[in-house]
Amino acid sequence: MPKKESLRARLRKADIRHFDKLIHDQPKEWLLKNFSKRADEYPVNTAMLMRNIVWQLRERIINKEKPPFTELLRTFWYAYIKSTLSRAGALGRERDQYKDLIANIVYMVKDINVMRYKNIGFRDDKQGQRMVGGRANIILFSEKAGHQEFLVDIAKRYSVSALALGGQPSVLNTEYFVDELKKKKVNLKRSFYLFSIVDYDPSGWIIRDAFLNNLKFYGLSHTRVIELVHPDMLSPDEIKISRYPIKAPESMRLKNQNWLKEVHKRNYKNQIYLEKRTIYPNRHKQGKLTLYGLEAESISIKRLTEKLQTVMIPLLGKSEELLKRYELKILDQALKDLMIHKLTI
Amino acid sequence: MPKKEKKPEYIRFNTIKEYISSALKLRSTDKTVKKFIKQFDTAIEATLKDAGKSTKEDRRRTVMDKDILPALEKHLGKRQLTWQEAAGQILKYPAADLGKISKAINNYLRKEE
Numbered sequence: 428m429p430k431k432e433s434l435r436a437r438l439r440k441a442d443i444r445h446f447d448k449l450i451h452d453q454p455k456e457w458l459l460k461n462f463s464k465r466a467d468e469y470p471v472n473t474a475m476l477m478r479n480i481v482w483q484l485r486e487r488i489i490n491k492e493k494p495p496f497t498e499l500l501r502t503f504w505y506a507y508i509k510s511t512l513s514r515a516g517a518l519g520r521e522r523d524q525y526k527d528l529i530a531n532i533v534y535m536v537k538d539i540n541v542m543r544y545k546n547i548g549f550r551d552d553k554q555g556q557r558m559v560g561g562r563a564n565i566i567l568f569s570e571k572a573g574h575q576e577f578l579v580d581i582a583k584r585y586s587v588s589a590l591a592l593g594g595q596p597s598v599l600n601t602e603y604f605v606d607e608l609k610k611k612k613v614n615l616k617r618s619f620y621l622f623s624i625v626d627y628d629p630s631g632w633i634i635r636d637a638f639l640n641n642l643k644f645y646g647l648s649h650t651r652v653i654e655l656v657h658p659d660m661l662s663p664d665e666i667k668i669s670r671y672p673i674k675a676p677e678s679m680r681l682k683n684q685n686w687l688k689e690v691h692k693r694n695y696k697n698q699i700y701l702e703k704r705t706i707y708p709n710r711h712k713q714g715k716l717t718l719y720g721l722e723a724e725s726i727s728i729k730r731l732t733e734k735l736q737t738v739m740i741p742l743l744g745k746s747e748e749l750l751k752r753y754e755l756k757i758l759d760q761a762l763k764d765l766m767i768h769k770l771t772i
Numbered sequence: 773m774p775k776k777e778k779k780p781e782y783i784r785f786n787t788i789k790e791y792i793s794s795a796l797k798l799r800s801t802d803k804t805v806k807k808f809i810k811q812f813d814t815a816i817e818a819t820l821k822d823a824g825k826s827t828k829e830d831r832r833r834t835v836m837d838k839d840i841l842p843a844l845e846k847h848l849g850k851r852q853l854t855w856q857e858a859a860g861q862i863l864k865y866p867a868a869d870l871g872k873i874s875k876a877i878n879n880y881l882r883k884e885e
Binding site: 432617618620651692694696747750751753754755758760761764765768772 | 802866867868873874879880882884
């Protein structure tokens with residue numbers, strides 16, 4: 428079995444190497460000479476160029492040749508990348524190359540694991556949207572920044588952690604959140620309970636899963652998610668008022684199917700109000716299935732608070748051992764119910 | 773300090789990678805293949821040790837079917853855990869995973885209702 432790839436091998440794989448000259452200061456000819464390998468759409472390989480600029484800045488900061496950057500990723504884009512791409516004749520007019528930069532940094536952090544955001548010191552534009560409480564292992568998170576006020580209120584009231592993702596969760600945001608947990612000496616191997624306020628639709632669950640994946644990458648391996656937005660939080664009439672049809676283009680077909688499969692595992696009794704099959708008279712063929720979703724906002728703050736009081740409060744302030752005992756008692760009850768079910772069928 | 777014994781590697785990394793790419797026409801991550809091999813290597817080692825033990829207990833020098841088949845069944849065959857084994861396994865889980873088991877049981881009961 429091969430050994431874990433060395434840092435040098437991982438860098439080589441990503442076409443990253445050391446340059447003595449400052450890449451972002453070099454003229455077009457120099458950029459073309461050094462970064463035209465496997466270039467297709469533009470005169471230079473933009474991914475390779477971006478990664479090397481990022482890596483060079485990291486090297487200079489770590490070697491104390493430069494102070495940490497302490498600015499936003501967007502500022503880094505303007506200060507280092509955009510002008511260099513322009514000089515190399517590689518600035519796209521239609522393509523969002525800022526997104527490409529983010530993807531390349533995520534690749535360097537998560538995929539090939541050669542750096543961390545904090546190595547450069549990037550500032551997190553969502554710093555104000557997260558809190559680490561004294562009961563740090565209880566994490567309330569929302570997909571939208573609109574729930575921020577509610578999160579802050581709950582976080583302050585119960586001294587728990589809270590995070591408003593504000594759309595697709597950023598790896599940077601998660602890295603800094605986990606760093607704050609570490610600073611507070613929270614054991615990352617303990618159980619973490621996550622209370623999720625995301626839209627009840629495929630995109631909402633993709634966002635939730637991406638966040639969980641990021642947490643796992645940074646070392647939180649024992650997490651349990653408790654959904655706060657699902658059809659059983661509403662009455663059938665409320666669902667009929669709040670629901671909206673989920674878009675089903677071909678590109679979303681598989682995602683929608685997977686989401687439905689996951690939803691069915693949970694056996695929400697009101698899920699029936701979120702699925703509608705068109706019936707064709709005189710035809711044996713099954714009609715088209717329309718799926719409906721629920722916005723996170725369809726559950727009122729009052730109801731979310733009530734639910735948290737039932738499901739979150741019993742978990743507060745417990746050590747891992749006490750949590751385990753608490754969960755074992757619940758498991759005991761679940762097993763008794765299962766036993767009765769098996770005896771009576 | 774005694775030298776730590778090196779774990780034997782029964783399955784070759786490249787064989788698995790090549791099989792996935794040429795026979796299955798798929799790609800695979802190194803991490804996944806390593807995890808797969810580790811599980812199998814552990815199971816093979818445990819199977820061989822059990823079979824060897826059975827051979828020695830029978831005062832033979834040749835490992836035979838009657839040694840290897842029960843060991844294979846124990847370590848690689850699909851079988852149900854005894855209730856003691858299941859309970860032992862459950863007690864090892866951290867709190868968050870115990871919660872997931874309760875939830876799975878409750879989901880099952882709701883489905884059956």
